[in-house]
Amino acid sequence: MSLDPVQMYIDGDSLVDVSKKTGIAVSTLRFRMHKLGVLRSPAEGIRLAGKRGKMDRSNIKREPVDENGRANMRAARKRWADQHATGFSVKPNGYIEHTMGPHKERCVHVTLMEERLGRALLPDECVHHIDGDRRNNNINNLALVTRSGHSRLHRYEEALSGQQRERDENGRFC
Numbered sequence: 001m002s003l004d005p006v007q008m009y010i011d012g013d014s015l016v017d018v019s020k021k022t023g024i025a026v027s028t029l030r031f032r033m034h035k036l037g038v039l040r041s042p043a044e045g046i047r048l049a050g051k052r053g054k055m056d057r058s059n060i061k062r063e064p065v066d067e068n069g070r071a072n073m074r075a076a077r078k079r080w081a082d083q084h085a086t087g088f089s090v091k092p093n094g095y096i097e098h099t100m101g102p103h104k105e106r107c108v109h110v111t112l113m114e115e116r117l118g119r120a121l122l123p124d125e126c127v128h129h130i131d132g133d134r135r136n137n138n139i140n141n142l143a144l145v146t147r148s149g150h151s152r153l154h155r156y157e158e159a160l161s162g163q164q165r166e167r168d169e170n171g172r173f174c
Contacts, residue, residue: 009033012048094134109137113144126150132157 008018015033019026033039040048049055065073087100088108096108103111113127114120116139121127128143128150129136145153158165165173 005029006033006036006038010038012052014045014049014054090135096135096137109134109142112137112139113142117144124148128153 003022005018005022005024008021009015009029013021015026015029018024018029022029030039046055085100087098089097089099091097098104098106098108098111107127109127109129110121121144124146125144126147128145130141130143133141155165168174
């Protein structure tokens, strides 16, 4: 009796079942079924396995994890994070932010300017990227300006480049 892997698959056997019966590698069977246009979607395969009783997980015994096991998992996760964390993140607005340490959740350009000044920024002060690149935090590319001066500077740069911004009915930029 010759075993036809395609017919076995069409009749409802899984690729793993067909592989066990025929000795053909699962990857080879998947390629052939795809080429013939009979490969099932993952959802179809799961539904079929459920109907055939192959998705029953009730017989799997899971031991509850005790406090010692949870502590080991936490320690392993912390070790992994310490080895792989960079300490910086690029935010959607383009600025680089500290993600670890004493400056956590603060922008890098602000902390660099504060280190250079030897003090915290005043409420009316902000840091301007001279070249406009928010990722370029070279101290020579950062300028300390007042908030109003920063706004004037950006409006002046926009006017030079011909990018006048529209204002809404309240006078705010859109």
